[in-house]
Amino acid sequence: MNVIEIDHLTKTYGQARGITDLSFTVEKGEIFGFIGPNGAGKSTTIRTLLGLIHPTSGSAKIFGKDIIQHGPEIKREIGYLPSEVFYYDNMKVKDLLKYSASFYNKDCSKRIKELAEVMDLDLSKKIDDLSLGNKKKVGIVQGLLHGPKLIILDEPTSGLDPLMQQKFFELLEQENKKGATILFSSHILSEVQRLCNRVAIVKEGKLIQLEKISTLKESNYKRFKIETKTPVSAGYFRMVGVNELKEEGQHVSFLYKGNINEVMRKIAAIEIQNVWVEEPDLEEIFMHYYEKED
């Protein structure tokens, strides 16, 4: 069963681009990664799903119900954590969370206490006095206190220290085990890799790739940089799996996907000065997908 179905969704802001003809589905019980560089349209998609902005064309369904017609009904079962959290400053954490809970017609006080304990959050403080990281914790508790069936996270880890990030991820995994579906937007590949089953990669408002994390891991890209003693003959490294080949005299660099042994043999056959094998950063993978699209 699909929890989220996005169907040819387009949102334009006047002349500016938002998202163009975006379609994908998120299945029940999945942790779905939604990655792309800043300005790719991740937040636009999420804000449309939540009814904060209205689509220019296309439609989307959550729990099989149209996001516009059944907005409030759908939102009963959604927990949302925005990338930047801001709450009514002159309220106490406790009062804010109570106010948040009052929208869901169920008793959430026990869950609030549990979550606050896990996240090490002081409920009696004023929101005004909290640090950015602590405000983020309020956001996390606020997003999870009603036991939502769908959790939507928009770049949720900014401002959290590594320890809290760890606890937060564990919390998400528990919620997921209990049956919650999670849509996780990020521009950091490593956190998506850790948590998610599948990822959608977006760039400039378009879906570029939709893959299982396992596939993405198999298609392990490596960035090779080689410095040779003498200039290499042009095209020496032109082989299957090599992309973005740059040859500048004694310096060669390329992105490689495939059997590592083959490329190592190739390198071993020439006299080299130095070699670097790196994990390509996300931007490079994006660029690669992007160029393939063209």
Place this chain on the structure above:
Amino acid sequence: MNMFWHELRAYRKSTITWTITMVALVAMMFSMYPTFAKDAGQFKAMLEGMPDTVLKAMGLDMDTITSLLGFYAYTFAYIALCGAIQAMNLGTSIVSKEVREKTADFLLTKPVTRSQIITSKLSAAVVSLILTNVIYLVGAFLMASVVRIDEYSFMNFFLISISLLFVQLMFLALGFVISVLARKIKSVLPISLGTVFAFFFIGVFGATTGDQTVRYFTPFKYVDVASIAKGGGYETPFVIIAILFIAAAIVSSYVVYVKKDIHAV
């Protein structure tokens, strides 16, 4: 109801402050009345020396100024000004604060419709104003009973006092529709003070020319308190226009807000 109570609580301090200010203002003005009434003859003589336009601009009516209600009607302009600022502030801020303080993402992702949000906010604002008016009315009445010299019509006293709410509701509706139409209001005070004073001075200048049509263009002149002091009442055309204006502003607020895009901060 949770949103209604939340809003009412959020504006509690401001409502109390405004109410105290207006009660204090009316108390101060009434406290001057006994001395004023005693030296009425002298005062009238002094006023008669002043140019006619100045008297009109200040809303002074020579026939009634020395009676309690006449005096009240004259001073009421400043209480209405005060109340208008309260209402305009409230109307302009209550919806726009969610975007300004970046809390829209919290409220609008809760399982509520946009109409429910508007309804809660609007009713909280109206209730705040009604509470202000009730306390003001009691305060003004007590003070008037203390300083009165002759009998006066309570009905007319009530009609003058309650025109505060009448003016406030118009400014509330105006502020409300402005805040919904604007993409983002960075600061409420310049907008509300600017608008209220503009209308106030339209009223002042309208009064100097004696042009009746100007009255239609400023909420401050919809109720002619000076004529009520002499036994008049509310004028039907003005009441109807006011109601139509308020209804139009509120209906368009709903229509616009339901479709509005709430952008990321």
